[in-house]
Amino acid sequence: MPVGDIDVLAGLDGIPDGLAEEATELALIDHHVHGCFADPIDRATFEEAFNEGSPDPIPSFMTQFDSQPGFAFRRWCAPLLGLERHAAADDYWAARAALSPAELDRRLLARAGVEHWVMDTGFNTRAITGPAEMAAESGGATSEIVRLEAVAESLLAARPGAGAVASDFPEDFRAAVADAAGRAKGFKTVVAYRTGFDIDWTPPSDADVSAAVARWQASEEAVPRLVDPVLESFVVHTAVATRLPLQVHVGLGDRDLDLHRTNPMLLLPLLRRPGVRGTAIMLLHCYPYHREAGYLAQAFDDVYFDVGLGVNYVGAQSRQLIAESLELAPFAKQLYSSDGFGLPELHLLGAVLWRRGMAEVMGRWVAADEWSEADARRILRLIGVGNARRVYDL
Ligand SMILES: [Zn+2]
Structure with missing residues (x-):
């Protein structure tokens, strides 16, 4: 997967040759990413x-x-x-x-050097390319992550006004999640956007879920939007029970979310539940709470995190963000993502900045003889590829 004609390490001095080569040419797994705008903008x-x-x-x-x-x-x-x-x-x-959008995608996507895109297909504010187009335009493979709130909302939308929805909902949702588990590599929740993390994470009874759905139906929104804490707890616990990885949007997002209620430390009551242990919990983005995420990745065997999105948004400052991500968390608990959405620039830039940041930060440690070059290369492969391959079984 050639990064091709981009000299991704341009302007960085003192990076050992072997590490520089690895950082430039490593074929990445982008474990959280979306499609690109399908129409001109x-x-x-x-x-x-x-x-x-x-x-x-x-x-x-x-x-x-x-x-x-x-x-x-x-x-x-x-x-x-x-x-x-x-x-x-x-x-x-x-x-x-x-x-054209397709030509932009062809020029930019392949140069990210990504061999596998793990795509969140559940958020389309406008026409976005899907896994098949991403694969064709980038040369990489694709897998799908299913968004829990979208599954719940489609169940409600499919049967508007039907009195049976509320009583059937727990069973219908479990069936929909079991069905999705057969084709997807994991699930994602945007509870950060809907209620924040500081809710009661006790698994609700089916009767409580049905009562919450009945209230939801009575609200008569034109587009059903899941914002009930009981239902958020239910959809998360239902997904966790499949044992597929669960991605959780954490931190930075648009101001729809209350940023201070997306600090991952507020997830402690969820992470401590015995039923959640054994399912990989993937904390996405995390900025500006990446240090809290790093702590949780150290404290819980099944918690992982990335600093995607943040890397793109802090640009030339991303080497510091990457350095901070390499503080507390074991290296087996970190992954690469771009969180590119809409603009193929973001898919490319995530990879370029990550390659630069990792090479510069670890290269400095190698130059000071704090790390061996062989270890730096191994950890680069682990975070860029190996951890994602293991967790998602790619
Ligand atoms: Zn995203």
């Missing part, structure tokens, strides 16, 4: 797509290009669009707008 949509926190248009007094990801696009992606490094924002946009 305008500049406003483009700029909004690399502001994670705000759901609003970018204010007229600024451009989102003036941000860490904006600078990183102009540095790392501009040459792939036929421009000089650090091309001006207007030139970048003009070159990008001249290419």
